[in-house]
Amino acid sequence: MKELLSIMNVESKSPEKEWVSHPRKCPICDTSYGGNCIAAYSLPQYSQYGNNIENYLLYVLYHCNYCNKLFLSIYNKERFSEKGYQLEISVPRDYHSIDLPESIRALSPMFEETYNDAYEAECHGLNTVCGLGYRKALEFLVKDYLIYKEPNEADKIAKMPLNAAIQQKIDDKKIKVLAERCAWLGNDEAHYVRKHEEYNVSDLKDFLNAITSYINTELLVEKAYKIERK
Template identity: 40%
Template structure:
């Protein structure tokens, strides 16, 4: 979107540039109409770039955009292509990566998708993370059935391999149900949402990590 923006030159004059203004906020990633808040001064003798500060009306955060390639005779202004990335902090139970390194990797990617407001795909990603966690846990408990566990549906694994671990089984079942809702056209469980899916998944991971620690303690005692 083009917008005419005026810059002070510092000599009681102004320079107007017709700039290409982005319409996607770098913070909330929504399509918005930015509110112009401030501009840098422009000295046509020394400056070849300017900067503009905008306010997002949706998340109320500021963004600064730089334009370069400006000269006195031609009003050329190119938007500088900055790359912005979010810092994602993941807090998973200790040692869970020893049960399923793939779960940790996929969970981190799921959090990244959610942080960038990709709400139509992050739930599917959490559902995939849950499958890797539960299947890797089942393989750890039943290594002789590894190939069957890899191929069977997640629901079968939960029903057939987690009977001895009812709390994990219940959490895994709830996670799978809500995860399936994230992949289907019509939701079955309209009273639950993504936050519930994540809560059940993290609780399952906590129990699984604790079970790993208990096995490690048993091995230590037996030695």
């Protein structure tokens, strides 16, 4: 949701007004944000060799009604961009581990550990490395799922490249599509050139969470089939 903020330009000492999107969550209590802006300040950023303005940084102090604490959100706006201010980070960030379904934790303990390590990195603003962690978590989840389905093929599956495992071993079309796209986006986090520039870590997480949900549903259905009527 966007709000028209009254912003003070630190350099010119002049007031400005601009529409800015609220953070989706409070970084301290991890609750959907519902609060108000306390203050907002903008500051132009100049090129290293010259007086040309390259971008603007916006610092917004928010109050969270849920935990009754203050946090700071930092936004960036490129000089000639029509997108306006884009949220970069909100601080301070308190780390809360993700409570994954019990069936997923039992299926792949390393997925749970790796996913939460990546999430902790993301919570601390380590945006250049958390994507790699989610990509690694994907591999643990996919391979442990496939080994669960084909225990006699465990050694072969463990040594397969992730893409080969996805293409050759996953039967469910929805899981296959999600895993394939998730791997593509994960690979972008590891390489110099991004092949899918319109997507980011948030999309990678969305796909990974969807895969987790589908696998969890499959495991719960199997559990339900084992219940006999009495």
